Amino acid sequence: MHRPTVRALTTGLAAVLLTSCSLTGGEATDPxxxxxxxxxxxxxxxxxxxxxxxxxxxxxxxKLVRAFEDxxxxxxxxxxxxxxxxxxxxxxLTADNPIADAAFGxxxxxxxxxxxxxxxxxVATSTTPPEEYALPEGSxxxxxxxxxxxxxxxxxxxxxxxGITPPQTLDDLTDPAYADLxxxxxxxxxxxxxxxxxxxxxxxxxDWQDYWTDLLANGAKVVDGWEDAxxxxxxxxxKTGTRPIVVSYDSSPAFTVADGExxxxxxxxxxxxxxxxxxxxxxxxxxEGAAALIDWMLTDEVQSALPExxxxxxxxxxxxVPDDWARFAPQxxxxxxxxxxxxxxxxxxxxxxxxxxxxx
Amino acid sequence: xxxxxxxxxxxxxxxxxxxVLFVLPVSGMLAEGFVxxxxxxxxxxxxxxxxxxxxxxxxxxxxxxxxxxxxxxVLGLPAxxxxxxxxxxxxxxxxxxxxxxxxxxxxxxxxxxxQLLGEGGPLGFLGLDGTPFAIVCGLVFFNVAVVVRTVGVxxxxxxxxxxxxxxxxxxxxxxxxxxxxxxxxxPAIVGAASIVFLFCATAFGIVLTLGGVRHATVETEIYxxxxxxxxxxxAAALSVLQIVVVVGLLALAARLRATPDPTAQRAVTPVRAxxxxxxxxxxxTLLVLGAMLLPILxxxxxxxxxxxxxxxxxxxxxxxxxxxxxxxxxxxxxxxTSLRTAVDATWMALLVGVLVSVIVTRRSHSVAERRVRSTLxxxxxxxxxxxxxxxxxxxxxxLDQPPLDLRDSPLLVPMAQxxxxxxxxxxxxxxxxxxxxxxxxxxxxxxxxxxWRTLLTVDLPVVWKPMLAASGFAFAAxxxxxxxxxxxxxxxxxxLPVVIFRLIGHPGEMNYGMALAASVVLAVATAVVMLAxxxxxxxxxxxx
Numbered sequence: 001m002h003r004p005t006v007r008a009l010t011t012g013l014a015a016v017l018l019t020s021c022s023l024t025g026g027e028a029t030d031p032x033x034x035x036x037x038x039x040x041x042x043x044x045x046x047x048x049x050x051x052x053x054x055x056x057x058x059x060x061x062x063k064l065v066r067a068f069e070d071x072x073x074x075x076x077x078x079x080x081x082x083x084x085x086x087x088x089x090x091x092x093l094t095a096d097n098p099i100a101d102a103a104f105g106x107x108x109x110x111x112x113x114x115x116x117x118x119x120x121x122x123v124a125t126s127t128t129p130p131e132e133y134a135l136p137e138g139s140x141x142x143x144x145x146x147x148x149x150x151x152x153x154x155x156x157x158x159x160x161x162x163g164i165t166p167p168q169t170l171d172d173l174t175d176p177a178y179a180d181l182x183x184x185x186x187x188x189x190x191x192x193x194x195x196x197x198x199x200x201x202x203x204x205x206x207d208w209q210d211y212w213t214d215l216l217a218n219g220a221k222v223v224d225g226w227e228d229a230x231x232x233x234x235x236x237x238x239k240t241g242t243r244p245i246v247v248s249y250d251s252s253p254a255f256t257v258a259d260g261e262x263x264x265x266x267x268x269x270x271x272x273x274x275x276x277x278x279x280x281x282x283x284x285x286x287x288e289g290a291a292a293l294i295d296w297m298l299t300d301e302v303q304s305a306l307p308e309x310x311x312x313x314x315x316x317x318x319x320x321v322p323d324d325w326a327r328f329a330p331q332x333x334x335x336x337x338x339x340x341x342x343x344x345x346x347x348x349x350x351x352x353x354x355x356x357x358x359x360x
Numbered sequence: 361x362x363x364x365x366x367x368x369x370x371x372x373x374x375x376x377x378x379x380v381l382f383v384l385p386v387s388g389m390l391a392e393g394f395v396x397x398x399x400x401x402x403x404x405x406x407x408x409x410x411x412x413x414x415x416x417x418x419x420x421x422x423x424x425x426x427x428x429x430x431x432x433x434v435l436g437l438p439a440x441x442x443x444x445x446x447x448x449x450x451x452x453x454x455x456x457x458x459x460x461x462x463x464x465x466x467x468x469x470x471x472x473x474x475q476l477l478g479e480g481g482p483l484g485f486l487g488l489d490g491t492p493f494a495i496v497c498g499l500v501f502f503n504v505a506v507v508v509r510t511v512g513v514x515x516x517x518x519x520x521x522x523x524x525x526x527x528x529x530x531x532x533x534x535x536x537x538x539x540x541x542x543x544x545x546x547p548a549i550v551g552a553a554s555i556v557f558l559f560c561a562t563a564f565g566i567v568l569t570l571g572g573v574r575h576a577t578v579e580t581e582i583y584x585x586x587x588x589x590x591x592x593x594x595a596a597a598l599s600v601l602q603i604v605v606v607v608g609l610l611a612l613a614a615r616l617r618a619t620p621d622p623t624a625q626r627a628v629t630p631v632r633a634x635x636x637x638x639x640x641x642x643x644x645t646l647l648v649l650g651a652m653l654l655p656i657l658x659x660x661x662x663x664x665x666x667x668x669x670x671x672x673x674x675x676x677x678x679x680x681x682x683x684x685x686x687x688x689x690x691x692x693x694x695x696x697t698s699l700r701t702a703v704d705a706t707w708m709a710l711l712v713g714v715l716v717s718v719i720v721t722r723r724s725h726s727v728a729e730r731r732v733r734s735t736l737x738x739x740x741x742x743x744x745x746x747x748x749x750x751x752x753x754x755x756x757x758x759l760d761q762p763p764l765d766l767r768d769s770p771l772l773v774p775m776a777q778x779x780x781x782x783x784x785x786x787x788x789x790x791x792x793x794x795x796x797x798x799x800x801x802x803x804x805x806x807x808x809x810x811x812w813r814t815l816l817t818v819d820l821p822v823v824w825k826p827m828l829a830a831s832g833f834a835f836a837a838x839x840x841x842x843x844x845x846x847x848x849x850x851x852x853x854x855x856l857p858v859v860i861f862r863l864i865g866h867p868g869e870m871n872y873g874m875a876l877a878a879s880v881v882l883a884v885a886t887a888v889v890m891l892a893x894x895x896x897x898x899x900x901x902x903x904x
Contacts, residue, residue: 081846093756188584189573189584225568228470232478242478351584
């Protein structure tokens with residue numbers, strides 16, 4: 001490299017560094033970033049900030065958030081960090097001094113923990129999601145917002161090319177015809193992995209250990225996270241992938257569309273449905289704002305935005321889904337179910353036993 | 361006694377910082393496990409330690425981390441020598457590039473490693489995927505830079521004359537190495553090794569990704585117990601185990617680190633031309649570099665692959681919010697946030713780190729004083745060895761009341777990162793500061809120099825370059841920090857590693873490509889910043 005070039009580069013970088021020498025920088029921490037534009041903030045009697053605690057996958061279009069702020073006069077502050085389990089633990093540990101006003105992203109596999117610790121207050125919403133999504137216990141405190149089913153996915157293009165009929169059910173997966181073809185994220189390290197495990201518990205009851213033994217004997221591979229399984233091993237997700245069967249979501253086939261056709265399919269008889277809930281935190285500074293936020297999350301606008309923003313299906317009947325989803329990602333009609341109480345009571349034992357089975 | 365009192369007064373600031381940001385949160389989280397219904401119940405915690413699974417997990421952690429540390433030292437030493445003492449062409453660039461793995465998000469490297477080692481990958485025939493050996497490889501990949509940098513900096517300031525004298529007296533090169541050079545470098549080597557061990561023992565993402573779910577370490581087990589199972593008692597038990605092991609290790613390291621000859625001179629030696637006899641070292645360095653390059657090349661290739669061909673589409677997409685609006689902010693904005701946060705974390709770590717280094721390296725006049733100094737030294741290493749999960753949740757439950765209501769503060773992220781970077785600063789500076797002959801300071805003082813002037817004329821010229829190296833190191837550590845950051849990052853201003861994690865966690869081919877492209881951008885940004893930092897000079901101290 002030429003000296004002058006290096007010097008120019010160095011000077012330029014030093015300048016960049018020095019100008020950014022503020023305490024974590026100007027606009028990034030400016031509280032006005034999340035305030036409504038135009039300065040015509042109606043914040044007043046009904047105003048104030050609503051703080052939403054959620055997981056890292058939370059995402060909603062900025063336009064909708066601005067509309068919410070303009071309409072209600074509240075300023076929305078989102079604190080998104082960690083996965084769903086981390087969120088549940090955070091809310092449970094801070095039940096006496098909540099970290100936010102509202103929380104979103106507690107799913108049916110984790111709901112009983114924060115509910116048991118008294119983290120949520122009762123909430124009345126102006127609309128109610130269909131009964132099928134409600135929790136058996138705690139439906140007065142947690143309101144369903146979205147749902148996504150974890151299903152076994154198959155690379156139909158691969159099966160067509162090989163001239164093999166793809167599997168249909170959980171039983172099929174232990175068939176030697178599909179030996180060494182499946183990959184799944186682990187139940188102990190991944191939320192979809194846990195959901196798939198729960199599907200097997202719902203299907204086989206106390207015999208799930210035998211099923212997993214057979215599954216592993218048939219060459220199923222267990223990896224850490226969904227991204228490892230999908231991008232590392234799945235033939236339709238990775239160029240070097242060698243396994244055409246993967247545990248993923250019912251919506252995944254909508255993301256493998258080529259020339260107007262999807263190259264993968266979700267096996268709708270293998271699904272476990274995860275429903276995500278929102279609630280007002282007990283002892284919140286702004287409970288009214290939190291309730292207004294939850295009402296807003298149930299509006300058709302927000303519900304219709306969920307698929308593109310968070311890869312989940314809306315729960316409200318008035319919402320619409322994108323064309324690709326409607327065409328290529330049918331939802332299961334009769335997914336497997338395990339009650340949150342049963343999950344909470346057995347999670348530790350199941351995970352210990354499951355880990356033993358897969359480390360054998 | 362007066363000296364000790366003065367010492368403690370000087371140390372009060374850093375100790376207070378550590379107390380609030382580390383001791384308080386960790387004890388708060390441990391209390392969640394130890395206190396049942398308002399009563400201290402250690403029995404249940406001790407029961408957990410008797411579980412066979414705990415023993416298995418602890419042993420696995422110790423042996424994988426130990427092996428990885430050993431390998432990192434063995435592979436790092438030749439590179440440290442070649443890159444810091446020989447005038448190899450492009451060595452500044454290589455040194456900067458060596459820090460790249462350090463900042464790469466573990467998720468991305470994990471996937472890159474798996475594409476190499478996996479069933480369909482070019483190295484798939486080795487059958488390493490999911491084995492402990494893959495974990496060790498990953499850990500070495502991430503940590504060789506620590507050895508090269510900390511040892512290299514010490515090597516750079518090592519007086520060559522004792523070695524030359526030994527050679528003149530007839531010692532062979534290997535004898536010089538064994539009897540003169542390595543003993544003089546021991547503090548730096550042991551310091552680097554203990555950092556690497558702590559990093560390995562608390563590694564999280566890489567163990568999960570490369571080891572599959574079959575292999576659990578103490579760190580992954582604490583995470584599982586805290587977030588998934590919510591068994592805080594068992595998590596507390598493992599945290600205590602972790603702390604005990606780490607403290608023991610640090611005590612051992614402190615003993616091994618003691619300089620055999622405290623009057624050894626430190627001076628900055630000019631690099632020398634490469635001779636034929638350097639061939640083995642240079643070849644070894646090139647091999648290490650090659651091995652490190654392989655996963656990075658996989659990553660770069662992935663970022664350039666578009667459909668069936670090649671292109672820059674993934675890079676062009678970085679200014680957008682990704683397929684299906686996967687991101688709240690474009691990657692470019694996240695990079696800006698990352699750089700700003702890293703600047704803050706770096707000055708914080710440097711400020712506290714320099715103070716700590718000066719305190720722990722001053723000559724002790726009594727046994728008690730020496731003990732206080734070495735305790736302080738170890739204390740500031742602890743944050744590296746304690747679970748980020750325990751610390752993170754501890755922040756939430758202990759720093760939630762005024763006057764310490766920090767959990768919503770935007771400064772929490774740089775502070776947490778500074779805590780991780782601090783030991784790197786201390787371990788880079790102490791071998792050099794400790795090697796300055798105290799008689800030089802005394803001479804300066806007797807000639808009428810004030811304490812400040814002594815610091816500026818005696819310490820600063822020697823320590824300036826190591827300080828730059830340390831700040832670059834801290835900067836890189838902060839840029840790449842993911843564990844604490846992802847736990848604390850606020851949504852309006854996510855850092856680049858958090859954004860990359862988000863991209864890779866969402867379906868959509870473009871998102872995966874963008875995650876790889878963003879990682880390459882992060883890597884390049886790091887390398888360029890390192891290069892720039894290393895070129896800064898103290899005006900007036902042009903001796904090197």
